[in-house]
Amino acid sequence: MKNKGKRWDKVDRAILTTHAKYHTASEIAEKLGRPVSGVQSKARDLGITLKRGYNLTIPKPNAWSEDELEYLHKNAGKKTSVEMSKELNRSVYAIKIMATRQGLSLQKNPWTESEIDRLIELHGLGLSDKAIAKKIGRESESVRAKITYLMLPKNYIWTDKEIETLFKLKAEGKSSTQIAKVIGRTPQSVRKKYARLKNAR
Secondary structure: OOOOOOOOOHHHHHHHHHHOOOOEHHHHHHHHOOOHHHHHHHHHHHOOOOEOOOOOOOOOOOOOOHHHHHHHHHHEOOEOHHHHHHHHOOOHHHHHHHHHHOOOOOOOOOOOHHHHHHHHHHHHOOOOHHHHHHHHOOOHHHHHHHHHHHOOOOOOOOOHHHHHHHHHHHHOOOOHHHHHHHHOOOHHHHHHHHHHHHHHO
């Protein structure tokens, strides 16, 4: 279902801002469940340049319709994958795969906004899926599915070079914002990493 007219929350904006360089408007729209025009409009409002894509004139075989996606969003966590499989005339495997792609949990306890914020924070600190799952209180598989849906980068683990640059620039009196631009991370990530490493030394 396309979330036409739905308010853009901070998670939606974070996905758009972080991944515009690597994903097309169509790809981001699919993940967010929004129309492509809505993604393009928000990108213009935020001054973000989206990755250029190519129009495919040949539809993908067995592609999900908007009605099917709407049904999945409405019933995920309420009906079992077996029940939805029968009603949509698709395999249980197909139901599970699409639910993962849409960031939906088939368990009867959907993700809350606070859990998503915590996930983004812990992932940004370089914690593994297993460690994040333990802290949030969810299964590792559920955490991996949500990370995939949010399209979070997989290069969050700090390298030795990045840590060396962090301390060097801090010694020069650079702010977290300035350091973040040099390293290619968020100011929040820089502040937390520096605090943790400084306390550990």
